[in-house]
Amino acid sequence: MSNYVPYIALSVNHEYFSNSRMSVPVDVAPTNDTIQWLKHHYMFLKPTLGGLYVVADIDMLKEISPPDSPALLQFKVFSKDPLFRNYTDIPLSTPMSVALFEMHLGSESPLSVSPKQWLTAEDIISGDQYAAISEFELSQNLVGIINLTINDDFFYNENRQVILNYSHTYAYWQYYFFTDNESKEYQIIDSNGELTFKSIGIQHLNHKPCLVFRSNTSLPVLHRSDLTLQLKANHKIIYRRLASASPAHIEIETVDNQLQRLCHIFLA
Incomplete structure (x- = not known):
């Protein structure tokens, strides 16, 4: 046997x-x-x-x-x-x-x-x-x-x-937020106070004004992210938890004069 x-x-x-x-x-x-x-x-x-x-x-x-x-x-x-x-x-x-x-x-x-x-x-x-x-x-x-x-x-x-x-990859997270009120002071906040985002300015997509924010460092891309990011306007929470980076929206682009992975994240 x-x-x-x-x-x-x-x-x-x-x-x-x-x-x-x-x-x-x-x-x-x-x-x-x-x-x-x-x-x-x-x-x-x-x-x-x-x-x-x-x-x-x-x-x-x-x-x-x-x-x-x-x-x-x-x-x-x-x-x-x-x-x-x-x-x-x-x-x-x-x-x-x-x-x-x-x-x-x-x-x-x-x-x-x-x-x-x-x-x-x-x-x-x-x-x-x-x-x-x-x-x-x-x-x-x-x-x-x-x-x-x-x-x-x-x-x-x-x-x-x-x-x-x-190993998982890292990417810069770039958020797009459509707004009709450009006068408000918008910012993305990390609830842990460790990560920061900078405003890239306003772009027009489909003839609509869109605020763009990008992380100051590349962030981990995971199937389930533990990061808790919020969008605030004049210190009031607009989004309590922002969507995380999706591999489907990652491209290789120039960031700060260097090729980097960049993930585009669109908010309604």
Whole structure:
């Protein structure tokens, strides 16, 4: 009778969802070479929410010798959310790049790993070590490549956990408030007294006057923000809690003579 046990558990963690109960909307898939290696070593795959299990027939595995050299397993991370890149901390200069995770499985578990670097499409296409990644996959929301090395000394170890970490991004929050009374003194207040906003002036959108305020610093973009911002007019509260930044409205624009992420937030 087969004795199946968890061999490796890969899971993706994202700071954007750190204060919500949502799972990270990604799929993790092996390359063809990795699939063949797993079959040869009596292993199979079990997809999970935001990750993947490698399951082994441990009795059969112990009947074979460990590899003569460290084994490299390669996996791909695909996002199921078209806004994934908008809330992920990716270099501004290469917003379409792909995270590279590299790790050596030893005795440490769980193993928490952040991107070693961010690869451009050119890096992947021209790199021999990424030959298993097709140009088509680059166009299918590929957001991560995992290079996982199993050292022969730890070949029979079970229940290894690997956590792949993505960081949330920061953006300047820019609020737009339509008003018919431009004479009032409007201001955005942080209830904790830590954040400040400056008035950018009045713009006309759809022929209507619109007051514009922008944060003086870039702020975290999270699925659920803990920030409590209020709009006041002549010291009276107009909005008790302003809407938070949405990844759907983030663009890369010039702020104070530098490229930054800017989120547009419109108030009725």
